[in-house]
Amino acid sequence: MTVKFDELRGDITYGVTVPPTAAGTAVEVPIIRLPFAALITEILWIPSAAMAANASNYATLTVRNRQAGAGNIAIASRAYNAGNGMANVPEVLAQAGSNETLMPAAGDVLTAHFTHTGTGLAVPAGLVQIKLRIR
Structure with a gap:
């Protein structure tokens, strides 16, 4: 039996591992090139180590729709300028x-x-x- 995408029901989860990066080093990782039109229901960030918030020097995770390489639409984000992140505890990103x-x-293409x-914040390896x- 062959199952087609349009026959699937409920949520489908895609994930990508983000490598650890030094403070001040930007990184963008492709998550998926969508084979179908979709409705995003939730985005999670799961850091492998704690992330200490800093009001002046911090990192921001933004999930973007690059629209097949031509776009730059922010879908959701989480800034570490307030509120620490805990190791292996999923955080729901705020929708934009x-x-x-x-x-x-x-x-x-979602990334x-x-x-x-400022000088940034070291980002541990993690999972988006x-x-x-x-739809």
């Missing part, structure tokens, strides 16, 4: 923008992007997970 932002099209403010539904 409108509901349309959460509905990428087939062929769009996890760490940027830094995106839960989505086919």
Whole structure:
């Protein structure tokens, strides 16, 4: 029996491992090139080590829709300027923008992007997970 994407029900989870990076070093990791139009239902960041918040020197994780390489739409983010992150504890990223932002099209490329403010913050290895539904 062959199952087609349009026959799947419920959430599908995709994940990507983010490598550890030094303070001030930006990193962007592709998560998936969507084979179908989707509705994003949740985005999680699971750091492998604690992340200490700093009001002046911090890192921000932003999940972006690069729209097959041509776009730059922020879907969700988490800044470490307030509130620490705990090792191996999933954090739900705050959604950005409108509901349309959460509905990428087939062929769009979703990425996890760490940027830094001030001198930045070291980012431990971790896992970004995106839960989505086919639409």
